[in-house]
Amino acid sequence: xxxRKPVLLIVLATVAILIGTIITMVLPFAWVNTEAxxxxxxxxxxxxxxxxxxxxxxxxxxxxxTQTVRPLVPEVLRYGDYSKSGEFVYDRxxxxxxxxxxxDLARLGGKYPDAWHYKHMESPRSMVPKTNMPAYGWIxxxxxxxxxxxxxxDVLGFPYTTDEIKALGDKNEMDAMVAYLQxxxxxxxxxxxxxxxIVGELINPFTGxxxxxxxxxxxxxxxxxxxxxxxxxxxxxxxKLVGADYYDxxxxxxxxxxxxxxxxxxxxxxxxxxxxxxVNFIRYYGQxxxx
Amino acid sequence: MENQPYxxxxxxxxxxxxxxxxxxxxxxxxxxxxxxxxxDLNFPPYFTxxxxxxxxxxxxxxxxxxxxxxxxxxxxxxxxxxxxLWSDKLAKFQLWFFNxxxxxxxxxxxxxxxxxxxxxxxxxxxxVMVVILWVVFSINIIMTILKRKDEQMYISLWYMLAAIIxxxxxxxxxxxxxxxxxxxxxxxxxxxxxxxxxxxFGHNAVAMVLTAPFLAMFYYFLPKSTGVPIYSHRMSxxxxxxxxxxxxxxxxxxxxxxxxxxxxxxLAMGFSIMLIAPSWGxxxxxxxxxxxxxHQMRENYLVKFLILGITFYGLQTLQGPMQAIRSFSAFxxxxxxxxxxxxxxxxxxxxxxxxxxxxxxxxRIYGRELYSIPLANLHFWLIxxxxxxxxxxxxxxxxxxxxxxxxxxxxxxxxYTFMETMVxxxxxxxxxxxxxxxxxxxxxxxxxxxxxxxxxxxxIAAQTTVETTTVEGRA
Numbered sequence: 001x002x003x004r005k006p007v008l009l010i011v012l013a014t015v016a017i018l019i020g021t022i023i024t025m026v027l028p029f030a031w032v033n034t035e036a037x038x039x040x041x042x043x044x045x046x047x048x049x050x051x052x053x054x055x056x057x058x059x060x061x062x063x064x065x066t067q068t069v070r071p072l073v074p075e076v077l078r079y080g081d082y083s084k085s086g087e088f089v090y091d092r093x094x095x096x097x098x099x100x101x102x103x104d105l106a107r108l109g110g111k112y113p114d115a116w117h118y119k120h121m122e123s124p125r126s127m128v129p130k131t132n133m134p135a136y137g138w139i140x141x142x143x144x145x146x147x148x149x150x151x152x153x154d155v156l157g158f159p160y161t162t163d164e165i166k167a168l169g170d171k172n173e174m175d176a177m178v179a180y181l182q183x184x185x186x187x188x189x190x191x192x193x194x195x196x197x198i199v200g201e202l203i204n205p206f207t208g209x210x211x212x213x214x215x216x217x218x219x220x221x222x223x224x225x226x227x228x229x230x231x232x233x234x235x236x237x238x239x240k241l242v243g244a245d246y247y248d249x250x251x252x253x254x255x256x257x258x259x260x261x262x263x264x265x266x267x268x269x270x271x272x273x274x275x276x277x278x279v280n281f282i283r284y285y286g287q288x289x290x291x
Numbered sequence: 292m293e294n295q296p297y298x299x300x301x302x303x304x305x306x307x308x309x310x311x312x313x314x315x316x317x318x319x320x321x322x323x324x325x326x327x328x329x330x331d332l333n334f335p336p337y338f339t340x341x342x343x344x345x346x347x348x349x350x351x352x353x354x355x356x357x358x359x360x361x362x363x364x365x366x367x368x369x370x371x372x373x374x375x376l377w378s379d380k381l382a383k384f385q386l387w388f389f390n391x392x393x394x395x396x397x398x399x400x401x402x403x404x405x406x407x408x409x410x411x412x413x414x415x416x417x418x419v420m421v422v423i424l425w426v427v428f429s430i431n432i433i434m435t436i437l438k439r440k441d442e443q444m445y446i447s448l449w450y451m452l453a454a455i456i457x458x459x460x461x462x463x464x465x466x467x468x469x470x471x472x473x474x475x476x477x478x479x480x481x482x483x484x485x486x487x488x489x490x491x492f493g494h495n496a497v498a499m500v501l502t503a504p505f506l507a508m509f510y511y512f513l514p515k516s517t518g519v520p521i522y523s524h525r526m527s528x529x530x531x532x533x534x535x536x537x538x539x540x541x542x543x544x545x546x547x548x549x550x551x552x553x554x555x556x557x558l559a560m561g562f563s564i565m566l567i568a569p570s571w572g573x574x575x576x577x578x579x580x581x582x583x584x585x586h587q588m589r590e591n592y593l594v595k596f597l598i599l600g601i602t603f604y605g606l607q608t609l610q611g612p613m614q615a616i617r618s619f620s621a622f623x624x625x626x627x628x629x630x631x632x633x634x635x636x637x638x639x640x641x642x643x644x645x646x647x648x649x650x651x652x653x654x655r656i657y658g659r660e661l662y663s664i665p666l667a668n669l670h671f672w673l674i675x676x677x678x679x680x681x682x683x684x685x686x687x688x689x690x691x692x693x694x695x696x697x698x699x700x701x702x703x704x705x706x707y708t709f710m711e712t713m714v715x716x717x718x719x720x721x722x723x724x725x726x727x728x729x730x731x732x733x734x735x736x737x738x739x740x741x742x743x744x745x746x747x748x749x750x751i752a753a754q755t756t757v758e759t760t761t762v763e764g765r766a
Binding site: 003004008009010013014016017018019020021023024026028029031032033037054057058059060061062063064066068071072073074075077078081083084085088091092093094095096097098099100101102103104124125127128130131132133134135136138139151152155156188223224241268269270271272273 | 321326327328329330333335336339340341342344345403404405406407408409427434436442448449452453456457459464467471472475477480481482483484485487488489491503532535536537538539540541542543545546548549550551552555558560562621625626627629630657696697698699700704705706708709713714741759762
């Protein structure tokens with residue numbers, strides 16, 4: 001029968017294809033991005049952020065970076081709170097990606113200060129020595145086109161003011177990109193909620209170790225601290241550590257939990273052992289004892 | 292009947308152009324693989340990894356894959372229906388419009404005009420071109436089938452018709468967008484919905500572009516090459532209907548653990564496991580067709596390509612469902628394991644079948660026997676070894692990185708920073724580039740062999756005569 005009737009075969013095949021399509025692709029529109037999904041604090045992108053997002057798309061950043069944190073323990077520890085549907089209602093297109101050649105960026109906003117991003121985009125290897133991230137300093141040379149961006153905002157139906165659009169004339173693509181990266185995942189107050197609270201007494205397990213023991217810890221400092229605090233603790237983006245006089249416990253706390261408003265990321269993902277090593281290394285050399 | 296003026300010229304042109312785009316895809320693939328180990332090989336603004344990677348994937352899928360679908364469908368439809376093409380003019384238009392579309396895609400992608408949606412990166416004007424192209428192709432195939440002389444439709448024709456319809460639906464729905472300018476648009480869907488639509492498209496592009504049409508080729512070229520019919524007609528019927536029914540439920544296995552509703556993920560996981568049955572239905576149909584014919588693996592280079600191709604299909608359709616299980620996906624997703632999986636499918640299954648189809652077509656479209664069978668064997672071993680190095684090195688890399696991402700200290704903190712896990716990838720990425728280069732060498736051997744086949748002997752006119760009188764009578 002259908003093997004002799006091509007039109008019938010086409011009709012039957014279409015029906016076969018549409019059943020799964022309707023159930024798993026069409027029906028979900030009834031649940032997804034509805035009121036139930038809504039998160040009050042999630043706002044549309046500003047003109048500058050949206051333009052940054054479009055540059056992110058243009059440069060294909062999504063080929064190496066995902067933007068969705070899965071509800072799995074190591075993932076939440078590494079990146080932050082897991083992603084919720086309501087956080088993406090203004091994303092056209094979605095940018096979840098499929099490959100993490102670089103780290104996930106869903107919770108990047110607020111992790112580093114702006115200056116970190118400018119420097120990292122300009123010269124990734126100066127910040128992260130062995131990274132394979134290409135340099136994007138060249139986008140600094142491209143000025144934004146306020147008229148075009150206004151048109152985009154109109155199409156998307158996002159609110160903006162004329163002053164905001166006018167101000168875009170003085171900005172370049174890097175400004176837009178950084179503004180976008182700082183918005184990522186920061187609409188919900190997860191960072192404050194996720195701050196690790198250290199309970200109990202902190203005891204430095206390496207008190208009194210000598211110079212030779214500490215020498216290999218320099219790599220830890222170089223990989224994690226040098227980009228912002230300088231190779232010799234002289235301070236670059238972050239403050240200089242030379243002469244900084246902190247108690248061990250305070251320094252541990254700063255490194256381990258970060259300073260949410262101060263641009264200092266949390267390094268809890270290094271584990272307590274490595275953070276203590278850093279505390280001792282910084283205390284020893286930063287106070288001039290090693291120099 | 293044998294002397295029907297079948298349109299072979301159009302098949303030859305599509306084969307030639309597909310190979311051109313296939314070479315582009317592999318070459319760009321090697322380049323982007325080197326960019327991953329050496330970031331200084333990025334040359335902004337046009338030649339960065341972010342812009343070149345979509346050129347690689349789309350040249351592979353649309354240039355090489357769809358090009359070969361056009362070539363073989365236009366060939367098979369004439370033979371299986373025992374009538375010439377409905378319209379030669381339409382086919383000619385299709386050829387040049389196909390090349391125009393591929394070139395326009397490559398150029399716009401390098402210029403940074405992209406929607407970011409995987410395997411659908413091209414902006415809306417290109418989408419319009421793709422739709423026109425597919426409609427023109429579909430009309431020609433369907434009209435040829437409608438005026439066929441052989442009432443019974445062979446299984447390859449079912450797969451063709453299903454693929455034609457499905458690709459049209461998938462592509463158009465996922466293309467829906469609101470244009471801002473000629474080269475910028477915003478998706479009609481937002482966030483989680485957009486993700487769900489995209490991977491409904493993405494996974495079924497694999498089904499309806501890289502699976503169903505290549506099964507059509509396999510079911511046609513295997514019996515043609517071995518000289519014995521397919522093992523079971525009934526098994527192919529069951530496999531066909533269950534395959535096209537079940538595939539459409541599985542897209543969300545690309546979105547396990549994301550904000551997409553759990554029940555969609557669960558359905559996708561379940562249907563992915565069930566898909567093993569129809570997939571292996573075709574695999575076994577292929578294997579059992581070889582009963583009493585296994586000696587041909589030694590004697591007939593064509594059969595080697597076909598059987599290895601279907602074997603990789605079998606492995607692919609076991610590994611795929613495994614990855615679609617939540618717990619396994621939690622471990623392996625987002626690592627280099629996934630590209631290794633994809634490349635077993637594209638370099639192993641899809642390309643092996645495409646190469647076999649071309650070798651089968653050579654005497655029929657070039658009018659002469661293949662220049663060198665030893666070179667065809669060399670081609671076989673180079674692409675096999677190249678692909679295995681490619682995939683195996685990245686499977687190891689994927690497991691290694693997944694393990695490091697998940698490693699935790701006794702105090703509950705993570706053992707490794709992201710960079711510590713990434714630097715471990717470099718040796719494997721080098722190995723992958725090396726595998727890709729071996730594969731590319733195999734491709735160049737293949738092209739040289741075809742080039743020599745086409746060059747050796749008389750003019751095009753003489754070829755056509757030979758074609759219709761001798762080769763055709765034998766086919």
